[in-house]
Amino acid sequence: MRHPLRDQAAVVGIGATEFSKDSGRSELKLAVEAIAAAVADAGLALHEVDGLCTYAMDKNPEIEVFRNIGGRDLKFFSRIDYGGGAACAPLLQAALAVHAGVAEVVVCYRAMNERSQYRFGQGFIAPPLPNAESANWGWTVPFGLVTPASWVAMAARRYMHDFGATSEDFGRVSVACRRHAANNPHAWFYGKPITLAQHQASRWIVEPLRLLDCCQESDGAVAIVVTRAERARQLRHRPALIRAAAQGATDDQMNMTSFYRADISALPEIGLVARQLYAMGGLGAGDIQSAVLYDHFSPFVLPQLEAFGFCGRGEGKDFVKDGNIEIGGALPVNTHGGQLGEAYIHGLNGVAEAVRQVRGTSVNQVADVENVLVTAGTGVPTSGAILSAAT
Amino acid sequence: MSAAAAPDWLVQLRGRQGSPAAPARTATDPVNLPMIRRWCAAMGERNPAYLDEQAPLAPPAMLEVWTMRGFTPDGSGGAVARLTGIDEMDAAGFTAVVATNLSQEYVRYLHPGDLVTQQVTFVGVSDQKQTALGPGHFLDYRYEFTDQRGEVVGRMRFRILKYRPTQVAAAAPAAMKPPHPRPAITADSAFFWDGLNQRRLLIRRCGQCARLHHPPGPMCPVCHSQQWSVLEASGRGTVHSYVIVHQPQMPGFRYPLPVALVDLEEGVRLVANLSGVGPEQVRIGMPVEVEFNEVEPGYVLYAFHPRAGG
Structure with missing residues (x-):
């Protein structure tokens, strides 16, 4: 049976x-700034926005944003938990909202001075409050695991042990x-490619x-604008249909x-998202021409390739060889440069790149794109989406 | 400075002496009476000239307040702008700060409506100094504050000692030792942390199906019983995975820092520090055994060291 949400909503504007x-x-x-750019890109007016969606760790309340853009009636607002794991969740929730008629124009946004104000890499010590959220950090932080890199490294080491992957395999990502990124004028590392040797020579952060x-x-x-697919067809850009969108957390x-x-x-949470996306979209790995795979840390790109069936379990290290995930390869990944190369905007910049691939306007455009996969933060409750060209 | 050549980072840093230490920053808000009132209340300042409704003056000591970044509740944020030299010294291992000093010079009083801009110049980095806390370098900065007409209203010298804490930090006064990170403890986990203080490793055991769970919670996720007791673990286990932490370096830990996931023989897993084993010797599958260490008076944490056999 065709999933009732498939292709019912579309991304019609992007801004950054x-x-x-x-x-x-x-x-x-x-x-x-990003929202104004995205709404203008869609050919809509700011006062038409009636839904706002962001995710945890963004410090801009929906109502404060709405007040400042001169909004009138805000009918849908949701802030989704778990940071970058929620990067694609606004697509799901905005699609639900516009398909159900709760709202008409939903803007999803992510705005942070992460580098100049917070620096997640500097170490995190939870406030000693007796609640479940703080208490969980007690199982890691007193032992010196205080950064996302340290938490991911623990799984990466075991992955290397289980499948024989090496640091070079991570480096290929x-x-x-x-x-x-070297081709992308908006990327921080524009014009600055690296070699595998440079990767291997870079210092340890957390082995x-x-x-x-x-x-x-x-x-x-970054901001993106979602509306009904029917309305999207009347707007100025080729719509990026939300073929499928999903959230996932597991045992x-x-x-x-x-x-x-x-x-x-x-x-496994990415596995759950993969199963939902393929079921909702009526698609499989062979239907995806390009992917934006969340790359806060390179090792987790490999099990994502596996979870989505681009290769078998443990074969990610072979799949990334020989430029296979680069432009010209079998599955170009992170054609904007990813968060390793473009910027760390908690994955919403990856959603914008998926939209550009569907529109045909990426700086690293893949030929004949029909479906683009985009994923969100891994190692956390996560989300994903498949954006498709309208037929 | 000894005859030894200066390290690369120091040479590079010296090359930046006299250049801006941070982008110019203009105050978010102009000088204003509400902020003056708050500051005076906090400081116990009662000079009526500062609170005169008609023609208030800003206390000169507020000079830097106007351009200062806000604090974030968790303390991780931008209270300190990243001035030239701070990151470089962190990277070179001089991660700690014990004190700073600053002196200010006031050219004129500030009045509500004045908009202050600060420019910071990196004055220099000292030769290495040996202090009781460890070797360090002084970083010096010169601040110039201007008003909306570009005229200088004040100047400031800021000096900070960045040092590398020595491993004998215990010899330093106790008050100098930064606190070891503590867990947040709830009614569901208090038994575990209390157990450590008695040098026992306690695991939650379901009162109905007897399954063990760690980290503990209020309900058995398998049989859903909320009855439970504890099992004292043997303390024997094997390394399931591990990392070696190099950056960032937090006070209270030695780096490179090995941290492992340990599979206890009872069948649950714990995050743990390792002792008695070099970072390069840690292996998945390595047999380990628990030990207890009082990291601060009244605060015991477990760690694991290698054991024979397996």
Whole structure:
């Protein structure tokens, strides 16, 4: 049976600020700049926005954004938890909202001065409050695991042990992203590709992760505009139909530290998202021409390739060889440069790239794109989407 | 400075002496009476000249307040702008700060409506100094504050000692030792942390199906019983996975820092520090055994060291 949400909504506008290390302005200003650009890109007016959606760790309340863009009636607003794991969740929730008629024009946004104000890489010590969220950090932080890199490294080491993957295999992901970023004038690493040797020479952050396995820390904002597919067809750009969108968390799920499952390197939450996306979209791995795979840390790109069936379990290390995930390869991945190369905007910049691939306007355009997969933060409760060209 | 050549980072940093230490920053808000009132209340300042409704003056000591970044509640944020030299010294291992000093010079009083801009110049980095806390370098900065007409209203010198904590930090006064990160403890997990203080490793055992669970929670996720007791673990286990932490370096830990996931022989898994084993010697499958260490008075954590056999 055809899923009732398939192709019912579309991304019709994208917008962004520049990506930097110190924006020099407030996060709220970044948000309204990106939103104004996205709504203009869609050919709509700001006062038509009646839904807003963002995700945890963004500090711009929906109502504050709405006030500043001169909004009138806000009918749908949702802030989804688990940081970058929610990068594609606004697509699902916006699609649900516009398909159900709750709202008509939903803007999803992410605006942060992550580099100049927070620096996730500097170490995190939870406030000692006796609640379940804080208490979970007590199982890692007192032992010196205080950064996302350290939490991901634990799973990456086990993945290497289980499947014989090496640091070079992770490095090939970074090389691919930096090659793509080198062509992208909006990328922080525009014009700065790296070699595998450079990756191997970069210093340890948390073994087995090297500096060049870790995404950047960035200031910047991205916004996207979602409306009904029917309305999308009357707007100025080729719609990027939301063929499928899904969220997922599975058994014994924790936030970055799901260390207590029998298998800690498999990312089952991404497996759940994959099954839902393919079922909703009526698609399989062979129907995807390009993918944006969340790359906060390069090792987790490999099990994502496996979970989506681009290769078998443990074969990610072979799949990324020989430029296979680069432009001209079998599955170009992160054609904007990813978060390793373009910027770390918690994955929403990846959604914007998926839209450009569908429109045919990427700086690293893949030929004859019909369906683009985009995923969200891994190792956390996650999400994903498939965007498709209208037929 | 010894006869030894200066390290690369120091040479590079010296090359930036005299250049801007951060982008110019203009105050988010002009000088204003509400902020003056708040500041005076916090400081116990009662000079009526500062609170005169008709023609208030800003206390000169507020000079840097106007351009200062806001604090974030968790303390991780941008209270300190990343001035030239800070990141470089962190990367070179001089991660700690014990004190700073600053002196200010006031050219004129500021009045509500003045909009202050600061420019910071990197004055320099000292030779290495040996202090009781460890070797370090002083970083010096010169701030110039201007108003909306570009005229100088004040200047400031800011000096900070960045040092590399020595491993004998215990010899330093106790008050100097940064606190070891503590867990947030709930009614569901208090038994575990209390157990550590008695040097026992306790695991939640379901009162109905007897399955073990760690980290503990209020309900058995398998049989859904909320009855439970505890089992004292033997303390023997094997390494399931591990990492070696190099960056960032937090006070209270030694780096490179090995951290492991340990499979206890009872069948649950724990995150743990390793002792008695070099970072390069850790292996998945390595047999290990628990030990207890009082990291601070009254605060015991477990760690694991290698054991024979397996």
